Amino acid sequence: AEVLCVDGDFSSIVFPFLERKAIRVRNVPLAALAESITDDTWLVVFSHVQSATGQVADVAAILEAAGAHETYTFCDTTQSAGVHPVDASLFDATVCHSYKWLCSPRGVAFLTLSERFDAQLTPLQAGWYAGDDVWKSCYGPQIHLAANARRFDVSPAWPAWVGAEPAIRMFSELDIDEVWALTSGLGDALCDGLGIPQQHQAIVTWADPDGRDLGKLIAAGIKASGRAGRLRASFHLWNDESDVAAVLAALR
Numbered sequence: 249a250e251v252l253c254v255d256g257d258f259s260s261i262v263f264p265f266l267e268r269k270a271i272r273v274r275n276v277p278l279a280a281l282a283e284s285i286t287d288d289t290w291l292v293v294f295s296h297v298q299s300a301t302g303q304v305a306d307v308a309a310i311l312e313a314a315g316a317h318e319t320y321t322f323c324d325t326t327q328s329a330g331v332h333p334v335d336a337s338l339f340d341a342t343v344c345h346s347y348k349w350l351c352s353p354r355g356v357a358f359l360t361l362s363e364r365f366d367a368q369l370t371p372l373q374a375g376w377y378a379g380d381d382v383w384k385s386c387y388g389p390q391i392h393l394a395a396n397a398r399r400f401d402v403s404p405a406w407p408a409w410v411g412a413e414p415a416i417r418m419f420s421e422l423d424i425d426e427v428w429a430l431t432s433g434l435g436d437a438l439c440d441g442l443g444i445p446q447q448h449q450a451i452v453t454w455a456d457p458d459g460r461d462l463g464k465l466i467a468a469g470i471k472a473s474g475r476a477g478r479l480r481a482s483f484h485l486w487n488d489e490s491d492v493a494a495v496l497a498a499l500r
């Protein structure tokens with residue numbers, strides 16, 4: 249079976265397929281993903297928003313091509329949930345680690361499955377928490393796994409969930425279109441100030457091969473990151489125009 253992935257996508261969603269020798273993994277640039285799906289493609293795997301560049305996938309085109317070739321779809325929403333609108337029900341599978349834009353402690357991650365894809369999968373890591381009745385599933389040897397995707401649950405890292413619950417509740421009450429308008433608007437304002445084309449993204453990146461720009465931001469007390477030879481600056485709810493001005497002043 250062929251699994252189609254994106255050049256430079258986050259390794260956590262690519263390495264598991266590369267490890268399975270029976271699976272043929274093909275990589276293409278994000279912009280060519282939809283047109284690269286063929287009848288041989290069993291699964292198309294991509295991040296909704298790319299970690300290294302902030303680029304947003306053309307979900308409509310990918311879904312249309314996947315539908316035409318009866319290809320399952322797997323979307324990683326780690327870099328979009330909480331900042332960009334996303335509808336998990338559009339995909340056969342989504343995964344999301346909530347420690348990015350959803351501002352949760354590390355260790356709270358989500359999986360969604362369509363019924364048709366769920367039917368293809370085996371819960372290899374099932375333990376008591378995957379049981380139909382969790383507290384009646386603590387001891388074997390009988391197993392009664394949940395009938396739905398909950399059978400893929402693993403035992404929760406409890407302290408992380410204590411922090412995730414209020415954080416995710418807060419995001420669920422927000423208008424995410426509004427959050428995206430604010431954050432991508434700040435991204436465009438930064439692009440204007442830098443004199444580079446607007447990226448229409450909450451994550452703005454530019455070439456910084458020697459890390460000089462990143463060094464200037466760090467020296468000014470601004471948190472940003474260097475990824476794949478590029479500087480990556482991100483805007484979230486708590487940022488405003490003064491942060492754009494601070495970045496531009498630090499880079500001068």
Ligand SMILES: Cc1ncc(COP(=O)(O)O)c(C=O)c1O
Nearest residue numbers: 258260261295299324326327345
């Ligand atoms: C697209 C994407 N998926 C997943 C992760 C996190 O992966 P893991 O849960 O293996 O830490 C990240 C982190 O940057 C990411 O950008």
